[in-house]
Each structure stands twice: as C-alpha cells, then as structure tokens.
Amino acid sequence: MRHAVLPSPLGDLTVARDERGLVGIWYPEHRGGVPTDLGARDDDAFADVAAQLAEYFAGRRTAFDLPLAPRGDAFDQRVWAVLREIPYGATRSYGQLARALGGPGHAQAVGAANGRNPLSVVVPCHRVVAADGTLTGYAGGLWRKRFLLSLEEPDADAGGRLF
Numbered sequence: 779m780r781h782a783v784l785p786s787p788l789g790d791l792t793v794a795r796d797e798r799g800l801v802g803i804w805y806p807e808h809r810g811g812v813p814t815d816l817g818a819r820d821d822d823a824f825a826d827v828a829a830q831l832a833e834y835f836a837g838r839r840t841a842f843d844l845p846l847a848p849r850g851d852a853f854d855q856r857v858w859a860v861l862r863e864i865p866y867g868a869t870r871s872y873g874q875l876a877r878a879l880g881g882p883g884h885a886q887a888v889g890a891a892n893g894r895n896p897l898s899v900v901v902p903c904h905r906v907v908a909a910d911g912t913l914t915g916y917a918g919g920l921w922r923k924r925f926l927l928s929l930e931e932p933d934a935d936a937g938g939r940l941f
Contacts (some may be wrong), residue, residue: 779819782824787835788922791898792816793827800827802896805918809893829859831899837929840866842900850894857891867930871909893917897934899926 781794789806794816804812834838872885895903904926916923
C-alpha cells in the first residue's frame with residue numbers, strides 16, 4: 779500500500795492504492811477521518827490518478843478509467859457498483875438505488891453503504907440525493923457535494939438532471 783496527497787479545488791486529497799488498484803480518496807476533513815495505515819507516501823506513483831482528477835475538475839472528463847479496489851463487504855460492493863452506473867450530470871435517490879438492488883425498503887442500508895464509499899469523486903456518491911431532490915449527508919461536507927454537482931451540471935439543452 780502507498781499513498782499520495784494531491785491538490786484539488788476541494789482541498790488536498792489523500793489517495794491510496796494497493797497492488798490491485800485505488801482503495802481510497804479522502805478529503806482533509808473527511809467524516810470518519812483519513813486512515814492512518816496507508817503505507818509510504820509516494821506522490822510519483824499517482825500520476826494517472828492526478829491526471830484524471832485534473833481532467834475531471836477542468837470539465838474534460840466525465841468518467842474515470844482507473845483500477846479500483848475499495849474495501850467493503852458484499853453489500854457495500856454492490857452499492858458502489860450501482861453508484862458507478864449513475865451517469866455524469868444525473869442524480870439518483872437512495873430509494874432508486876435500493877430498488878435497483880432489489881430491495882425497495884432498504885434505502886437506509888443503501889445510504890449507510892453510500893456513506894462508507896472510500897472512493898470519493900471517482901465512485902460518485904455525490905450524485906445521490908434525497909427522494910425530494912435535496913442534498914443530504916456527504917463525507918466531505920455538503921459544500922463539496924454542491925460543488926461536484928454544479929461541476930457536472932448538464933447543459934440546458936441536454937435535458938437536465940433527474941431532480
């Protein structure tokens with residue numbers, strides 16, 4: 779395992795990877811804190827991540843092409859896979875994600891798994907909103923969620939966002 783600290787418009791991001799892929803991206807004030815067992819710091823080993831994040835923040839990238847290896851149980855992994863299917867510029871509710879996973883009554887469990895997503899930005903948990911379209915919790919703070927959703931705001935003639 780190794781990690782780096784990369785600058786972004788949302789503050790310095792701590793990123794970590796192991797031999798399988800990217801395991802985490804954390805904000806400076808990430809809810810739950812940044813893990814301390816991230817191995818040696820090696821900023822040179824993350825040029826691919828830095829480049830793709832820079833393209834995303836510049837509005838030139840709508841999807842990431844990085845090997846991912848987030849750590850979580852089977853349910854978490856299923857939720858995170860569904861998060862990756864939410865298109866750039868769109869949002870989904872916790873209930874919609876629960877229905878997609880076959881359990882319409884499991885919106886709270888989906889919300890909890892969403893909150894455990896260790897790959898901020900790359901696995902787009904910021905695209906999940908309340909059923910009425912309002913913004914709810916985000917590990918990096920609601921101001922970062924607003925920033926990311928604004929960055930992804932579709933053009934008016936493209937049909938707009940779901941909420």
